[in-house]
Amino acid sequence: MDQSMIDEVGEKVQEELQKLPYDSNSFILALNLPVGQTLREILVNRLRPDFNGTLVQVPHKVRNIDGYLKKLGSYSGKRPTLSSDLQLMITFEQDESDFTDLQFLQSAFPNDFRVGKRNRYSHQEAPTSCSKQQLQQVTGRINEQIARKYVFKSPTRKCTFSLQFERDPVFVAGRYCKYSRCLPQSPWSEDKDAPREPGNSVSEKVCDVLKKQFGASDSRFVTSGREDIDVRMLGNGRPFVVELRNCRITLPVRGLNYLETLKSVEETINAQKDIKINSLTRVPRELAEKLCVGEEDKRKQYCAYCYSILPISDEQFAAARSKIPLTIVQKTPVRVMKRRALLDRERTIFSMDFLKLDDHHFEVRLETQAGTYIKEFVHGDFGRTRPSLAELLHVENGEVDILELDVEKVDLEWPPKLKEGQPPVKFR
Structure with a gap:
């Protein structure tokens, strides 16, 4: 020594x-x-x-x-x-x-x-x-x-x-809505060699503000599921948690200070276009780790604007609706085979309602088990999803496809609400 x-x-x-x-x-x-x-x-x-x-x-x-x-x-x-x-x-x-x-x-x-x-x-x-x-x-x-x-x-x-x-990391939880059909959840580009445009994803729009506010060296954005780049996230938003690593500034989120501080941060994030967040709060590590527990037991609601080459009658819609609730089997979709294991996945369709717009256009509202590939359920993915909506409508000889898709609800209480009379968590 x-x-x-x-x-x-x-x-x-x-x-x-x-x-x-x-x-x-x-x-x-x-x-x-x-x-x-x-x-x-x-x-x-x-x-x-x-x-x-x-x-x-x-x-x-x-x-x-x-x-x-x-x-x-x-x-x-x-x-x-x-x-x-x-x-x-x-x-x-x-x-x-x-x-x-x-x-x-x-x-x-x-x-x-x-x-x-x-x-x-x-x-x-x-x-x-x-x-x-x-x-x-x-x-x-x-x-x-x-x-x-x-x-x-x-x-x-x-x-x-x-x-x-x-x-020690700081965990911030909330929900986000995405209103653009050109904004990915995380940084993404078709050309791997192309330079990424800063702030061109939901995670960057949220994390960059938080990192700057608390002087974090790095962050991790975790969500309950994800939507495709061309899918909007509506309703009260998708649950997320941000892990802020090695923060140099934590005084604003110690004790009960975080309640006021994160309201201000929420306003800063919401001043950006294409996204809005809500319910931003600080949570302990053990709660943050529960976000993705039991992922497949959750339910999600969607609204899909669809087109059919063949005309569809009211009777066909009624016949399809009568099959619900329904268990489907989905092979790994062609569009994600490079990123996902080749598996057969059983998923449940809990509810399905139609709004006919004309003989070829309709909206379908679905409540499904989390992890259901909605686009593939609609068009069948070359027979890899059975039964598909096209089969249920008896237009499998024609073609049914999604023109626009929105996620309307992720059925998860997040961040967890305090019980009646329970004081807010204090952080040291």
Whole structure:
């Protein structure tokens, strides 16, 4: 525990916080020490069991943490603690003896550390060091006899280090509506090599505002299902949750502040065209993880504007409606075969109502099990969906297709409402 090294680390911490400050007043310290140091600590304990000083039972890593805590607290201006949403991870590296350490372990435990050869087909090099996990597996089998075979050598160069601040993620839940038939849910382009246009997706329109507001380094947009680029999301919207990673600013969403802060964020997002969000609130991780649980048990409602080459009578509509509720089987649609496993999926159509516009045009309102491919249910997808709406209307010799499709409801209470008398969640 060289004091000059501690000061060097402290100065680097101070520099990093000046460049990218966090509004936390505390931090947890985590040290990642070289494997070689851990090995030497084990070997010394085996060679000198007569050591019985006060610190013998205290692992070297704990002693290191104790040596750094006070100094780092001073340099960072933050209080070191055992409970904080901000973690400082310092990784020390000293690879000078990695290869000789590996050779020692391979000699002592040949079955655990097999001598690798370079694979000329995969171009993978033989290992030159061991991992902490590998060392942990043999720690209990290292005895004094094995330890005596190790040749201790002092390093000839200083240990290097890197550091990283990481904050617990913030989860923001809500619902979104999409009013454009040209806006994808996530960044997408037909040409993989074409440069993406910033902000040209629902996820970017929502996440970019949140990331800027809270200084997040990254985000993840999770939804209950998804609509195609040419499908609108109407009604009260589709449930979503955004995971904001490594936020530098969380004071506005601590305690009950998030209630007011997220109203303002909602207004900012809704000032953009093509989308609107509602019910924006902060939720704990365990609740955010429940959004996609039981996905296929949910129900969704759709409105499809359809065209039939052959004329359709009122009697045909009535006959099709009489078959509901109905279980259909859908093979993976042709249009998504590159992205989905080839499976037969059973889905249920719970309700179906028609509005005839003329002999060839009609609207159909459907309530279906989540995961139903609506477009394929209407036109049959070359017989891959059975029965299809075209079959139910007895126009399979002609052609029925969707001209426009809207999602009108995703039947999920999200974000979950507070029970009567239940106070809002406070976040630290």
